Amino acid sequence: MKFYFILMLCLTTSAAFAQMGTPAVSLTSNGTGYIFQYSFSGSSSNHQIYIDVNNASSGFSVSSIGAEYLIENGNLYQFTGSSQSSWSWSSLGSVNFSKKNGLAKWSNILKTKIASPASFKFISKRYTPSLASAVINSPGLTPVPDPTPVPDPTPVPVDSLTTIAPLSSSAEFSNPERGFSKYANFESFSQSSANSIASAGFRLSGIQVTIPSATQVLPAAFINSYNAMFTYARTAGIKLIITHRYHDIHDFASDPSQAFILSHIDQIFPLIATNKDVVLNTHVSMIGAYGEMYYSQYGQNFTFIRDMTKKMLDYMPAGHHVSLRTPGMKVKSFSMTAPNVSSDPANATYMNRVGHWNDCFLAGSSDQGTNGNYSLPSPTDWRDYIGQEASANALPVGGETCQVVAPYSQCANALLQVKKQKWTYLNRDYNGAVYDSWILDGCYNEISQGLGYRLRLNEFKYKTVASYTVPLNIEMKIENLGFSAPIHGRPVKLVLFNATTNYQFDLSLNPSAWKTGIYSISKSLGISSVAAGTYSIALYMPDPSASIQNNVKYSLQLANQGSWDAVKGWNVIKNGADAIQIQITN
Numbered sequence: 001m002k003f004y005f006i007l008m009l010c011l012t013t014s015a016a017f018a019q020m021g022t023p024a025v026s027l028t029s030n031g032t033g034y035i036f037q038y039s040f041s042g043s044s045s046n047h048q049i050y051i052d053v054n055n056a057s058s059g060f061s062v063s064s065i066g067a068e069y070l071i072e073n074g075n076l077y078q079f080t081g082s083s084q085s086s087w088s089w090s091s092l093g094s095v096n097f098s099k100k101n102g103l104a105k106w107s108n109i110l111k112t113k114i115a116s117p118a119s120f121k122f123i124s125k126r127y128t129p130s131l132a133s134a135v136i137n138s139p140g141l142t143p144v145p146d147p148t149p150v151p152d153p154t155p156v157p158v159d160s161l162t163t164i165a166p167l168s169s170s171a172e173f174s175n176p177e178r179g180f181s182k183y184a185n186f187e188s189f190s191q192s193s194a195n196s197i198a199s200a201g202f203r204l205s206g207i208q209v210t211i212p213s214a215t216q217v218l219p220a221a222f223i224n225s226y227n228a229m230f231t232y233a234r235t236a237g238i239k240l241i242i243t244h245r246y247h248d249i250h251d252f253a254s255d256p257s258q259a260f261i262l263s264h265i266d267q268i269f270p271l272i273a274t275n276k277d278v279v280l281n282t283h284v285s286m287i288g289a290y291g292e293m294y295y296s297q298y299g300q301n302f303t304f305i306r307d308m309t310k311k312m313l314d315y316m317p318a319g320h321h322v323s324l325r326t327p328g329m330k331v332k333s334f335s336m337t338a339p340n341v342s343s344d345p346a347n348a349t350y351m352n353r354v355g356h357w358n359d360c361f362l363a364g365s366s367d368q369g370t371n372g373n374y375s376l377p378s379p380t381d382w383r384d385y386i387g388q389e390a391s392a393n394a395l396p397v398g399g400e401t402c403q404v405v406a407p408y409s410q411c412a413n414a415l416l417q418v419k420k421q422k423w424t425y426l427n428r429d430y431n432g433a434v435y436d437s438w439i440l441d442g443c444y445n446e447i448s449q450g451l452g453y454r455l456r457l458n459e460f461k462y463k464t465v466a467s468y469t470v471p472l473n474i475e476m477k478i479e480n481l482g483f484s485a486p487i488h489g490r491p492v493k494l495v496l497f498n499a500t501t502n503y504q505f506d507l508s509l510n511p512s513a514w515k516t517g518i519y520s521i522s523k524s525l526g527i528s529s530v531a532a533g534t535y536s537i538a539l540y541m542p543d544p545s546a547s548i549q550n551n552v553k554y555s556l557q558l559a560n561q562g563s564w565d566a567v568k569g570w571n572v573i574k575n576g577a578d579a580i581q582i583q584i585t586n
Contacts, residue, residue: 071097181425194235321353323398383417394484403434455481532586
């Protein structure tokens with residue numbers, strides 16, 4: 001039997017054809033199938049082989065043959081047309097096809113799928129302009145049987161993965177958007193003070209802003225200083241937790257009018273939205289002494305508190321939050337009947353973006369009134385309510401301790417509550433006596449490391465040798481040892497790198513869904529763009545905002561020994577002390 005095939009190339013421009021000669025086509029057999037390949041130059045987007053297996057007046061008419069089969073890129077088709085001029089084909093499935101570095105190659109085209117002819121004729125042809133080779137007679141191919149394989153003492157399947165367990169780290173280190181924060185006063189905030197906060201190892205600053213209350217239109221000097229605040233934070237590599245206030249007077253009649261307050265929100269919150277890249281959270285605040293929403297004529301006006309909260313959130317992009325001072329404020333303001341449930345559907349999109357702010361944490365059974373106005377049939381404990389909400393929506397929970405109140409502020413209860421309520425951040429500057437007691441009782445480091453998230457790579461599986469023609473399969477287990485998921489999502493990238501180059505692959509993961517626990521991840525990565533060579537592997541989790549994505553201070557560090565590259569912001573995957581390596585072959 002004979003069959004004939006024509007190699008057809010569809011190129012993107014006529015200039016590309018002018019650069020090319022007739023392709024030198026080769027055909028070999030590996031015993032079970034055929035291997036077609038040819039070299040080309042230029043930019044080609046479509047590659048075809050037409051195959052005539054019977055040298056008869058049947059099949060699709062192309063040049064001087066009648067093709068019963070068509071291979072187009074990575075797919076095999078059989079002709080089903082009613083006449084030789086009818087373009088009609090039926091899929092027979094996929095075939096192995098690669099195109100790289102000027103070489104198009106089809107591997108292991110099974111003989112059982114097409115035919116097993118004794119000899120071949122090759123005609124290569126392309127269009128615009130038309131170039132065709134002379135008909136080349138080729139002798140039949142007698143498959144050479146593979147030698148009898150000698151098994152290894154411990155045979156390893158071709159697709160097996162090497163498994164490593166990177167070393168865990170118990171070291172104290174800072175990470176973005178979590179942990180202890182450092183207090184700052186807006187009026188004295190400068191680049192120097194922002195840099196000092198970062199140099200002391202903090203990635204968060206809780207900044208208190210005093211708003212001029214005498215005029216409805218905020219002065220230009222205030223607006224300029226407000227914008228400068230974000231620039232200072234961005235340059236230093238920290239993020240802000242913002243609280244606004246008008247006064248620190250302990251009475252119930254010192255706040256501006258509601259119209260003034262709402263007007264100031266309209267002037268301030270567009271600035272926060274513009275600079276969201278360096279804002280972790282904003283407290284609803286404004287009213288009451290220190291903006292803590294107590295000692296205010298509006299402290300029980302839940303309609304106004306809801307209107308303030310909604311107006312703030314209307315300016316903030318999706319995924320960003322504000323926090324209310326007590327659980328009861330949220331329950332009453334948004335007509336809630338259960339965690340994340342409101343009797344008013346219009347509240348749903350707002351309440352799921354409202355976190356929890358407690359500035360008297362662990363100061364007694366009610367945290368000095370923090371649980372005021374809380375009333376739900378279930379959970380009856382307001383602390384359970386906070387934890388359920390924070391867990392469901394990756395909401396921020398933060399604030400500061402207030403005073404030593406045994407046994408509530410002692411280690412046993414402190415650990416119970418930070419875990420139950422999913423705490424993200426704590427003001428390290430207040431109350432110092434509480435933190436001293438934690439150091440004395442031995443729970444300070446556990447709380448310090450557990451605030452927010454603490455991610456660790458427990459296991460990584462990979463191929464030590466891989467071909468660019470097939471996907472690279474990886475598996476890994478990541479554990480969150482912290483109290484809560486990361487508040488904001490961020491890219492998770494796998495990096496293949498060596499001394500001269502790197503390739504980054506977005507794994508399409510959402511770390512804000514990683515609550516406390518272990519997560520098993522499997523990915524198959526197309527690596528056809530990777531040049532042959534030996535590479536190390538890293539995980540890279542930069543900030544999603546383009547403005548700070550290349551600042552390593554905003555990249556996430558894993559709790560693994562020796563993995564952190566402080567220059568690039570990568571977590572190099574290591575087996576013991578050595579970076580793992582993978583060889584990419586052609």
